[in-house]
Amino acid sequence: MNVLNIQNLSKNYGKVQALNKLNLQINAGQVYGILGPNGSGKTTTLAIILGILKKTSGSFEWFEGKYKNPNKKIGAILETPNFYPYKNADQNLEIVKHIKGSNEKNFDEYLELVDLKDRRKSDFKQYSLGMKQRLAIAATLIGNPEVIIFDEPTNGLDPQGIAEVRKILHNVASSGKTILLASHILDEVEKICDHLAIIKKGKLLGAGSVNDILSNDITLEIGAINMENLKHFLNNFSGISDIKAFNNFYRCSLDDTIKIEDFSKTAFENGIIITHLNSRKQRLEEAFLEITNNA
Amino acid sequence: MATHLIKLEFLKFKNHKTILLFLGMYIVALSLPIFIGGDSEITSAANQYTMDYFLGFPNIWKWYGYYFSWITFFFLGFITLTTVSSEFKNKTLRQSIIIGLTRTDYFIAKLSQSKILSFLSIILFSIIAIFIGIKNSTYATFFENLPDLTILTKGFLLCMAYCGFALLVALIFRNNSLSVFFYVCYIFFIESIIRNSLNYYLNTDILNYLPMNVISNLFPMPVYNIIENTTGTSLMSIDISENGLLALAFTYILVFFGLAYLVLIKRDI
Ligand SMILES: Nc1ncnc2c1ncn2[C@@H]1O[C@H](COP(=O)(O)OP(=O)(O)OP(=O)(O)O)[C@@H](O)[C@H]1O
Ligand SMILES: [Mg+2]
Numbered sequence: 001m002n003v004l005n006i007q008n009l010s011k012n013y014g015k016v017q018a019l020n021k022l023n024l025q026i027n028a029g030q031v032y033g034i035l036g037p038n039g040s041g042k043t044t045t046l047a048i049i050l051g052i053l054k055k056t057s058g059s060f061e062w063f064e065g066k067y068k069n070p071n072k073k074i075g076a077i078l079e080t081p082n083f084y085p086y087k088n089a090d091q092n093l094e095i096v097k098h099i100k101g102s103n104e105k106n107f108d109e110y111l112e113l114v115d116l117k118d119r120r121k122s123d124f125k126q127y128s129l130g131m132k133q134r135l136a137i138a139a140t141l142i143g144n145p146e147v148i149i150f151d152e153p154t155n156g157l158d159p160q161g162i163a164e165v166r167k168i169l170h171n172v173a174s175s176g177k178t179i180l181l182a183s184h185i186l187d188e189v190e191k192i193c194d195h196l197a198i199i200k201k202g203k204l205l206g207a208g209s210v211n212d213i214l215s216n217d218i219t220l221e222i223g224a225i226n227m228e229n230l231k232h233f234l235n236n237f238s239g240i241s242d243i244k245a246f247n248n249f250y251r252c253s254l255d256d257t258i259k260i261e262d263f264s265k266t267a268f269e270n271g272i273i274i275t276h277l278n279s280r281k282q283r284l285e286e287a288f289l290e291i292t293n294n295a
Numbered sequence: 296m297a298t299h300l301i302k303l304e305f306l307k308f309k310n311h312k313t314i315l316l317f318l319g320m321y322i323v324a325l326s327l328p329i330f331i332g333g334d335s336e337i338t339s340a341a342n343q344y345t346m347d348y349f350l351g352f353p354n355i356w357k358w359y360g361y362y363f364s365w366i367t368f369f370f371l372g373f374i375t376l377t378t379v380s381s382e383f384k385n386k387t388l389r390q391s392i393i394i395g396l397t398r399t400d401y402f403i404a405k406l407s408q409s410k411i412l413s414f415l416s417i418i419l420f421s422i423i424a425i426f427i428g429i430k431n432s433t434y435a436t437f438f439e440n441l442p443d444l445t446i447l448t449k450g451f452l453l454c455m456a457y458c459g460f461a462l463l464v465a466l467i468f469r470n471n472s473l474s475v476f477f478y479v480c481y482i483f484f485i486e487s488i489i490r491n492s493l494n495y496y497l498n499t500d501i502l503n504y505l506p507m508n509v510i511s512n513l514f515p516m517p518v519y520n521i522i523e524n525t526t527g528t529s530l531m532s533i534d535i536s537e538n539g540l541l542a543l544a545f546t547y548i549l550v551f552f553g554l555a556y557l558v559l560i561k562r563d564i
Contacts, residue, residue, distance in 0.1 A: 050393045053563045072395035082390035086310060098303050099396050139394075 001028040002064055003147055003178050004049065009058035011044050011202075018044045019202040021058065026180065026195075028146075031173045033193030033210075034182040035288065041202040042182035043079055046151050050076055063146070072100055075140030076149035081132040085125035089116055089135055092124055093142060100143030110138040114168055130161035137168055148172060149180045154188060166191065190284040198291050205291050213291075214282050216256040217241075223249035223276030224267075233272050237263070242290070249276055300404035301411065303396075304378070307387075314377055321370035325419055328362060328427055349517075351432035352440045359424045360446065360514035363416075367454050368482065371412055372461040376474050378408065379465035389564050398564075402556050405462055409552075413454030420450050445537065449513040452544045456510045459551030466558045482507045503533050506547040513544055 004026040011019040019041045026032050034042050047053040049060050051071060062070035083092045093107045111117045114134035119127070127135065133153060140148045153169060154162040169192055173179050183189050189196055190210070197207035206213055220240075224230040230250065234240050239255040254263060260279055267274060308314050331350075349358050382388040392398065421442045428440055461478055468474035490502040512533045533540065 047563075052389055052392060054561075069395055069397060071393060074394070076393050078389070078393060080386065082386035084307065084311075084387055085385060086312065091306075091310075095303070095306050096394060098299075098306060099391055099394055101299075101395075 002026070003028050003030075004060065004062055004180075005064075006045070006049065006060045007058055009045065009048065009060060010056045011041070011048060011053065012056045017202055019048075019056075022199065022202065022204050024197055024204065024207065026178065028178050029176060030195045031179045031193045032181070033189035033196035034180065034199065035184070035186065035189050035196055036182075036199040037184055037292070039201075040184075040199045042184075042199065043151055044202075045199075046076070046078055046149055046180070046182060050074070050078065050149070052078070072143065073146045074149060075142065075145040075147070076151075077133075077136045077140060077153060078149070078151045079155075081136035083124045083132070083135065083139075086123060088123050089120040089138075092135070093139060096139045096142045102143035104142060107138065107142075110141050113141070113171065114138045115164070130157050130164070133157060133161070133165060134168065137165070137172070141172070145177070147178045147180065149182075151182045152184070153181070154183075154185065186285045186288055198288060200292050210284070214284060214287050215253070217253040217282055218256060218260070218279050219251065219282050219286060220254050220260075220263075221246075221249050221251050221276065221278040222274060225273045225275060229270075230267075230272055233267060233270050237266070239263075253282065254279070297403060297407050300400055301407050304404050304408050307382075308378060311377075311381065313381075314374060317370055317374045317377065321366065321374070322419065324366045324370065325363065325416075325423060328359060329423060329430075350427055350430070352428045354517070355424050355428040355431070356442065356446050357514070357517040359420070359427060360450070361517055363420050363450065364453055364511060364514040367416060368457050371416065371454055371457045372478055373475065374412065375405075375409065375458050375461035376465045376478060377471065379405070379462060380469060380471035380474055383469040384471065392564060398559050399556075402559055405555075406552060409455055409458035409462065412458060413451050416454045417447055417450040421447065445541075448541060449544075452541065452548060453510060453513045455548045456506070456544060456551065459548050459555065460506070463551050463555040463558065466555050466562075500534075504543065506550075509533065509540065509543050509547060512540060 002025060004024065006022055006024040009019055009022040010017070022041070022045060024045075034045065036042050044053065048055045049062070063073065067073055084095070087095075089111060090107060093110070097104055107120075108117065111120055114137050116131060116134055116138065119131065124132065124135070133155075137150075137153065140150075150169065154165050157165060166188065169179075169181070173192055179193075181189060181193060193210060195207075195209050196213060198205045198213070222230065222234075227248070227250075231243075231245075234243050234250060234252060239258045240252050241255075243250055243252040254260070260277075264274060264277065328350075349355070382391075388401065391401070424442065425440060432440075460481075461474075464478045464481070465474045468477055486505050486507045490505055490508060493502045494500055535543065
């Protein structure tokens with residue numbers, strides 16, 4: 001089932017065009033990452049589809065129009081955890097439950113998941129940032145939503161907090177719910193998501209499954225005794241592309257139809273003595289930089 | 296549906312300290328006149344009138360009504376402003392909408408909140424006025440002095456008008472200090488400056504029909520009546536029938552809430 005269908009969505013803030021004809025399709029069960037540098041329009045997109053911001057043009061539809069008020073079927077964190085500071089965790093979750101019209105008897109299960117059970121009676125304003133973020137995650141689970149949206153869920157957390165939140169996200173993601181995760185942290189998206197869209201300056205640069213976006217090409221790092229000759233050789237070897245120079249090696253990508261042993265044999269035959277060779281699959285970071293730089 | 300939304304407002308604010316404090320102060324302020332009165336003479340525009348005359352029936356409705364109109368202006372206004380601006384400050388309105396409250400729901404909740412506050416206010420108003428009246432009247436019997444429907448209607452419209460105006464101001468400015476500042480300034484300065492200067496230059500009194508002047512004429516300053524009675528001149532700034540005044544006040548209430556709804560629906564949150 002199609003969960004979210006965004007068509008040609010645009011948003012202008014005065015002269016700033018934050019979104020430019022964005023298209024996005026998300027299906028049930030996908031763990032979908034929206035990846036883009038700061039200011040690329042991730043939060044703007046989410047705020048529009050959640051009914052907070054008014055779009056300038058374009059359209060979007062939730063759940064193929066199945067629900068009159070789709071937001072009740074969505075749990076979401078947008079930018080910051082927003083709660084009543086003078087209320088404790090239980091009281092805040094009670095309000096969420098009241099709005100959702102759901103029927104949880106208590107919130108033990110959720111508070112357990114985010115490890116806040118022993119602080120449930122403290123007021124929200126006394127929480128650390130990490131605790132606030134974790135309470136927000138607990139709140140997204142209330143009312144058994146079909147979709148959960150996380151916007152920069154690890155923003156501002158220390159490494160331990162980041163690890164904890166990621167572990168919780170992993171748990172939630174493996175429950176089979178549809179998840180939308182907006183982030184500028186590649187590592188986060190790569191670890192959690194199975195699909196992703198890359199946006200920059202409000203434009204969609206690419207979308208698809210993580211495997212599709214990562215090319216099958218091999219990334220090679222090569223050093224040789226004579227770097228000048230190596231450079232010449234790489235430039236003329238068909239199947240090598242994207243050559244970048246580093247201190248004492250070149251990084252390039254090798255067409256996945258060519259075997260490494262053939263490559264190194266040909267290099268040897270051309271008088272190149274390789275001193276350093278490292279080959280691996282492309283990482284998301286490289287794909288991301290490649291896609292965003294070519295845009 | 297509305298009860299669900301009213302319960303939501305109750306859940307949100309039942310432990311909001313500032314709002315509880317304002318509510319408490321509101322009740323105390325409304326009750327204070329109980330403690331004035333006695334048998335001393337009052338020096339005022341008309342010396343022949345005794346305390347009994349002002350605080351006994353039927354004048355108590357006018358005097359206490361005038362007092363009531365000031366107290367509601369401050370407290371119902373501040374309470375309404377605070378309930379709205381605190382939700383902008385904490386971004387909880389944003390979050391409520393994200394998780395499934397519609398903007399229309401929120402509006403209905405605020406409208407219901409205004410109706411409940413106004414209703415409770417006029418009940419308190421009636422009880423306290425009757426109490427003071429009985430205390431200061433020798434001849435009064437309880438049943439002869441129940442408030443008439445016009446006074447209750449006026450009181451309700453007065454409260455609704457301040458709630459509606461405060462809701463509109465809060466939804467426009469969002470920030471608490473700014474909206475309190477504008478709310479107070481509009482009534483004390485902005486409208487009267489517009490009214491007096493334009494009336495003077497245009498040589499008309501049409502601007503006396505600006506909203507806050509109409510609202511404050513629901514319970515005008517009672518000495519006007521006394522002065523009017525003794526001098527025969529009219530100081531009332533609005534020359535309109537009782538029903539016309541009620542209709543006009545009601546129209547302004549519709550305008551306040553209608554505009555508030557539009558602002559809520561149209562703007563980013
Ligand atoms: N209220 C606003 N008024 C004017 N411009 C805005 C507003 N909110 C966002 N923008 C602009 O819209 C663009 C997109 O911002 P947005 O917050 O959607 O980016 P983002 O991808 O979420 O970035 P980040 O990773 O920093 O959270 C930016 O250029 C930003 O400056
Ligand atoms: Mg953002």
